[in-house]
Amino acid sequence: MTSLTLAKALNEGMRKAMEDDPKVLIMGEDVGKLGGVFRVTDGLQKDFGEQRVIDTPLAESGIIGTAIGLALRGYRPVCEIQFDGFVFPAADQIITQLAKMPLRSLGKLRLPVVVRIPCGGGIGAVEHHSESPEAYFTHTAGLRVVACSNPVDGYTMIQQAIRSDDPVVFFEPKRRYWEKAEVDTAASAADWTPFDQARVVRQGSDVTLLAYGPMVKTCLEAATAAEDDGRSVEVVDLRSLNPLDVDRVVESVSRTGRCIVVHEAPIYNGFGAEIAARVTERCFYSLEAPVLRVGGPSTPYPPSRLEDHYLPDLDRVLEAVDRVFAF
Amino acid sequence: MTSLTLAKALNEGMRKAMEDDPKVLIMGEDVGKLGGVFRVTDGLQKDFGEQRVIDTPLAESGIIGTAIGLALRGYRPVCEIQFDGFVFPAADQIITQLAKMPLRSLGKLRLPVVVRIPCGGGIGAVEHHSESPEAYFTHTAGLRVVACSNPVDGYTMIQQAIRSDDPVVFFEPKRRYWEKAEVDTAASAADWTPFDQARVVRQGSDVTLLAYGPMVKTCLEAATAAEDDGRSVEVVDLRSLNPLDVDRVVESVSRTGRCIVVHEAPIYNGFGAEIAARVTERCFYSLEAPVLRVGGPSTPYPPSRLEDHYLPDLDRVLEAVDRVFAF
Amino acid sequence: MLTPEGERVEHPDYDIDLTPEEIRGLYRDLVLVRRVDLEAVALQRQGELGLWASLLGQEAAQIGSGRALAATDMVFPTYREHGVAWCRGVDPVNLLGMFRGVNHGGWDPAEHNFHLYTIVIGSQTLHAVGYAMGVQRDGAENATLVYFGDGATSQGDVNESFIWASVFNAPVVFFCQNNQWAISEPLEKQTRIPLYRRASGFGFPGIRVDGNDVLACLAVTRKALADVRSGQGPTLIEAFTYRMGAHTTSDDPTRYRVASELEAWKLKDPIERVRAYMFKNQLADQDFFDAIDAEADELGKDVRKRCLALPDPEPLAIFDHVYAEPHRLMEEERAEFAAYLEGFEG
Amino acid sequence: MLTPEGERVEHPDYDIDLTPEEIRGLYRDLVLVRRVDLEAVALQRQGELGLWASLLGQEAAQIGSGRALAATDMVFPTYREHGVAWCRGVDPVNLLGMFRGVNHGGWDPAEHNFHLYTIVIGSQTLHAVGYAMGVQRDGAENATLVYFGDGATSQGDVNESFIWASVFNAPVVFFCQNNQWAISEPLEKQTRIPLYRRASGFGFPGIRVDGNDVLACLAVTRKALADVRSGQGPTLIEAFTYRMGAHTTSDDPTRYRVASELEAWKLKDPIERVRAYMFKNQLADQDFFDAIDAEADELGKDVRKRCLALPDPEPLAIFDHVYAEPHRLMEEERAEFAAYLEGFEG
């Protein structure tokens, strides 16, 4: 067991993947000497050289487009998008090429490309640096979309994503980069939770909170606080957004009868909408109340002095818990 | 009253807008002499000249980016994206600039830009020519998103979109371009249905079908067919996807107790998810069954020989009607 | 190197010496790919294809460059490179699949070192550069050749690919078929200077070649490929040619271009000049030409027959190949759809 | 035109004749914007700003080009153009808003003909070209000037903007401040030839100017603006300069660049050379310099004071200005949020 921050756990995970497979490459803006603006790739260029850790020109479409070409040549590129809000210049390459080329080739071409995106708010940043664009990608068939919430998952899921033969959009909650946990880097990969599985991170019987990425911790805190009101709150870390581990979710909600989805992204047509629709379809008769959604307002991310109001927090989650019981 | 195809109605609407306001411009690939690949801009360059109907270089980001600049200079550009699948190179300009600049300026800048997108399948086309990308835009705060389903709305809604001071993504169901209806081009604009309002296009009492764009006609046909089974089906043409005319929808669903959303886009995190989640929240106690979603499979759009299987049709809608009653 | 009248002209920098056998081979290629193309247009007219993008007029650009390739070189085409596909040994019937709507791409790119057709304008240029960066990392000496049109040069992706190729000195050759039109838009909507000069702004050589001269295209492409193989970095080739047909079978060029332009280009036909040259220099006799024509007809018939026999995919194929690894949602939707279909049969 | 030692050199093509008064004005600008910048860095260090992007070292490029503008010209900046903002009469405190997190852009672009700061690299270049196309359509003679960095030249958007400007002969001047770095990436990660040469590939003139020479920047920009006003089309100016500070206050340049580079550029300081020139030529006396320094200190204090007084926005401002016209969803969410907030107060 080693105590690692999320940033370091991801770093160690990539390092391990690069050691295991010489085809694994890292590419992105400032990923080399600087080690990325969050230092997630720190030291990798020093140890693996410029051929494997590539500081690219400043062009996100170029990053993903050339990563696709490298994958076609047998490489496994791990691309860093510097901040969530800068993924959009790459949208075309991700949506029309990365996601669709495998089907286009009737499975003859596989694109093991990982697109790492530090995401979410809470760090007092300027515009475009605090967004949660996951819904753009969960709606894009052909991609896997996952989100890690803690160092253990950071370490394992990044390696699983790299090993996957499917393209993976990998969300990292930037405001959790510096939070620590004990990571068992010696555990066998066979014992890791598959990266398309959800995990019940706290058991409860009255209401299920569904979250991923940065909001898992917030929900755990809310669950603890709700205990004082005598409410037993279950928290599920979804981990995989596409595919959703719907059976585990349904199992939980059928038991608790109440469900709240929590994410930072704007509510309107956010990923919470898919969960709410799907869970309702499967759990219609066990639901005591509609699935509630707690998320960002359906507005662009506000200036940082307002972000504490914008982002779901303990109070907002607890208020939703009250509401779901009041139904 | 004039009998117009949808394509011609849109053409006449744009012509009217250009006559009414010299600041209205048309821009896009092949919109000039060719009149667009669907002839929706036919004759406009001939009559308004190359300064107002601009054949652009082949670059969608450039189209939207320069349209933003033109809007900043006081123009009202109407941009054509040639096909749904080609909007993604413009994703960054639409999502980070067009949608967010008004807020960024605290309302000092307004961007009356219309992005016209011929959308949807059913015309036997090759890849990228049959998609329904609306969810990418409904989730993007700052944009209005509308879809017309018939010539009357084509004629009026395009003019309303052009007059709006907000950026509007305007979906046109390409397989309906050649369908005709009587359009009253003399009616006063004050009498037009506001373009952010839904419309009940068929009244019924047992189940509400919610649709927009190409699926409105399909739903109307299904409603007629369901009559034979003694089922009274209400059909609502949503018209505006952001904002959703939620009160009208809720009014209908509260009455019928059953709701089915129909769209061509892939189900997973599609716009139907938002409707289902929202309607369920508002109508929880009046719903006899969960809101069902009929849509494309959560896969990339298939080769055209499979599109009849992929696209929701009469049978798929009727099957959902059966299911919603069986709940 | 070959005038429209079939005169052979020497060029100081780019000379090639071809055997009569090789010249005959090029002629055969040109005729056969034109024949396949005509057949495809006919198939479309008869409703057997949803669409076809004709290469008419661009045969020399494609065969010249395509025949310059080594088998181990990799190619990234647009949707119009039927002639290059031919050079890469792709069965012409496989090209028809996507236009008939039975698939989105019907051959194995690895088998032919010929990537799938790409429809989103310009996006393949980045794939090609990435692929070439992979070749570099492998320490291999293969070249990568990427095709795109005049219109494509306006896309951000194409310009980014120039930047990447130049910064990484990637072993890639950019082959722009300037056929003067991007659907209805003439060249001046994309540029105000000749396209080959674009390269100079990115720091690598650009060259214009007569795209209707198969020998010139062959010579210039060979040289550029040799350059990248020896580590000299990218070249942009602009093959100056003309789209003799409509953009695709859905298009109506009479709306935007004048007949005289077409007539002028007819005089520069890429096949006629090779034929004239061969005649003049007795590289082939009438029997040879007749035999090629007969072979072309056979090929056309064969392509037609096998096109009609292309099977429609099974409905459940919608869910195939979307993911490489098991994916819950796909399995669930597939099962639901299978049940739905059974409902009809039952 | 002004050596690092403060010698005035003539240039055949770009000469300007400035009065001593004008020179003193430029000097004052340079000193004041540097002072504002230093104050902002200090404010960030003290937690009053979330971030700051310093212009240190780039003052001459910004003041030279900014002072070349006519009031009716339009400017599109990046996030670092504090010196240009100064020339456009934007109150420096307004620049701080977005870095403090109280807004995303704090001035009225129309009032100053100075667009908002744009963070998404390169996207403003297309806005500038579109704006210039509007100017063209108005039959007006204003120029548009757009700023971007060396890193930005790799973005598709910037290259598309070159294409559009060239095809439409748009009255726009591209001003690239090549400060040698894009965060941690040196110039050679973006290009292998000088950036000004990029323009030639698109068919318009490109020129490199000493970005630390305020007179040269002024002269070259004036000429380019005059050219576009008289319909001669776009120019790309590459101002060769250096980012003396960190990329932003979040950055740590010691991880990726050597101190000696910084030392070398210190000798080329844009302010020192003007001061030396003025001294040598007795364009100002010590009193003048002292007065400017005092004015700078006053300005710094004033900016600090007013920065601290910038009010935080009201929570419900989240819903303001997202749409120009009434929007149901905004109204609904605003009402819900208001009720939620009241719940706490109650």
Ligand SMILES: Cc1ncc(C[n+]2csc(CCOP(=O)(O)OP(=O)(O)O)c2C)c(N)n1
């Ligand atoms: C991103 C994108 N936008 C638009 C289109 C529609 N489109 C298909 S071909 C074409 C013109 C292409 O012109 P060019 O690059 O010169 O190639 P050519 O067809 O002449 O071979 C256009 C606009 C597309 N396929 N992709």
Ligand SMILES: Cc1ncc(C[n+]2csc(CCOP(=O)(O)OP(=O)(O)O)c2C)c(N)n1
């Ligand atoms: C599209 C996009 N990608 C990445 C970033 C993150 N980023 C901010 S500044 C910067 C470097 C910009 O370099 P340059 O263009 O040279 O301008 P400079 O900062 O040196 O003035 C990067 C990568 C961004 N803002 N936008």
Ligand SMILES: [Mg+2]
């Ligand atoms: Mg062309």
Ligand SMILES: [Mg+2]
């Ligand atoms: Mg820079």
